Amino acid sequence: xxxxxxxxxxxxxxILTGAARLFRDKGFANASVGELMKSAGLTHGPFYNHFPxxxxxxxxxIEFAMGGSLAGLEKYRSDPDGKAKYFTAYLSTAHRNNxxxxxxxxxxxxxxxxxxxxxxxxxxxxxxxxxxxMRYFRWRSKRSARxxxxxxxxxxxxxxxxxxxxxxxxxxxxxxxxxxxxxx
Amino acid sequence: xxxxxxxxxxxxxxILTGAARLFRDKGFANASVGELMKSAGLTHGPFYNHFPxxxxxxxxxIEFAMGGSLAGLEKYRSDPDGKAKYFTAYLSTAHRNNxxxxxxxxxxxxxxxxxxxxxxxxxxxxxxxxxxxMRYFRWRSKRSARxxxxxxxxxxxxxxxxxxxxxxxxxxxxxxxxxxxxxx
DNA sequence: TGTACATCAGTGAACGCGCGTTCACTGATGTAC
DNA sequence: TGTACATCAGTGAACGCGCGTTCACTGATGTAC
Numbered sequence: 001x002x003x004x005x006x007x008x009x010x011x012x013x014x015i016l017t018g019a020a021r022l023f024r025d026k027g028f029a030n031a032s033v034g035e036l037m038k039s040a041g042l043t044h045g046p047f048y049n050h051f052p053x054x055x056x057x058x059x060x061x062i063e064f065a066m067g068g069s070l071a072g073l074e075k076y077r078s079d080p081d082g083k084a085k086y087f088t089a090y091l092s093t094a095h096r097n098n099x100x101x102x103x104x105x106x107x108x109x110x111x112x113x114x115x116x117x118x119x120x121x122x123x124x125x126x127x128x129x130x131x132x133x134m135r136y137f138r139w140r141s142k143r144s145a146r147x148x149x150x151x152x153x154x155x156x157x158x159x160x161x162x163x164x165x166x167x168x169x170x171x172x173x174x175x176x177x178x179x180x181x182x183x184x
Numbered sequence: 185x186x187x188x189x190x191x192x193x194x195x196x197x198x199i200l201t202g203a204a205r206l207f208r209d210k211g212f213a214n215a216s217v218g219e220l221m222k223s224a225g226l227t228h229g230p231f232y233n234h235f236p237x238x239x240x241x242x243x244x245x246i247e248f249a250m251g252g253s254l255a256g257l258e259k260y261r262s263d264p265d266g267k268a269k270y271f272t273a274y275l276s277t278a279h280r281n282n283x284x285x286x287x288x289x290x291x292x293x294x295x296x297x298x299x300x301x302x303x304x305x306x307x308x309x310x311x312x313x314x315x316x317x318m319r320y321f322r323w324r325s326k327r328s329a330r331x332x333x334x335x336x337x338x339x340x341x342x343x344x345x346x347x348x349x350x351x352x353x354x355x356x357x358x359x360x361x362x363x364x365x366x367x368x
Numbered sequence: 369t370g371t372a373c374a375t376c377a378g379t380g381a382a383c384g385c386g387c388g389t390t391c392a393c394t395g396a397t398g399t400a401c
Numbered sequence: 402t403g404t405a406c407a408t409c410a411g412t413g414a415a416c417g418c419g420c421g422t423t424c425a426c427t428g429a430t431g432t433a434c
Contacts, residue, residue, distance in 0.1 A: 027298060113283075127352075165297040167303035178334040
């Protein structure tokens, strides 16, 4: 049956939100179209009314999730302690334990590296994150802002990836703590 | 037909070598048992003569690949410039372009984080790498060796993961370069 | 040392399963007159 | 304003496919006598 246009747009958004979470939690390969649609409260059929393919949804989900990260940076803007607060929130066990709502770079970048079609949106959004980090935080100097941002981003992503893969709670927490202290 | 015992051991090794490469290149989910066996010059059937399941092979492949990384550290041992050489080799475009023979942490850690059974071997081997980094390289002080090793490892893994996901050669090279300069 | 037989890794067809994707159908909504 | 009809997102069965895994069979090797 036909549905009001606004409901359709709402459902598109719901699929995207669920996909952004499930892709980060389980990876692109392990999150099935049926599961994604279920998370939006629909059966799997109408998926193709919204997206031309699973790969197209992956690309949109990357944009969506990275856009969320970008928006998340706003609240640290023009806070003199913004940088320290951001690093501390990023390198927390809460973030480690919730990949589905966490940093898309830590959760998705490895798979993006294997799928050429996903690199373009990822790269574009990463540039946006980098620019905001440079502008919103207080770095040692204006000249070093870009270098420092790249180094901080790499250290945080690496720490999160390793902390999640490690079985030993003490070591996992140590990785997060050491990298945080190295950055502050 | 029956085969000499040494050939069987050789084939086991061949499957493992191929798996360690293919898992790093394509990810666990995207490397099929059939493909793995083909890379060892066999049909898919006898896989279960060698391994009880694909998951068991994943665990062995992690051990094998991480063991290779560990062995690779030996050549930097007791070279006063060992640390700088290691960081430079790690953060090279050659390494970035060849995940299949590169760092298992950068290639596998995200998926390990999603599969409880794989965390134990990964964690054990990571501890080995960390210990060798502490002992083989010259750090600012003995007391800071562990912190510095953890920070360097995190920065390198993060840089590699991001450099591989990025579409823009200039930015990808910049990430590797900046992190290298930050560590030296 | 020679012969008969048990061993067991490799073969390749087959299994059930879940995947991404397609499609004929439904029926409330929006629109033409 | 009321009526007839076209629209189109959702339904759910079905498609072909490749996956991990199983299995009856093969036949050179190793071993018992």
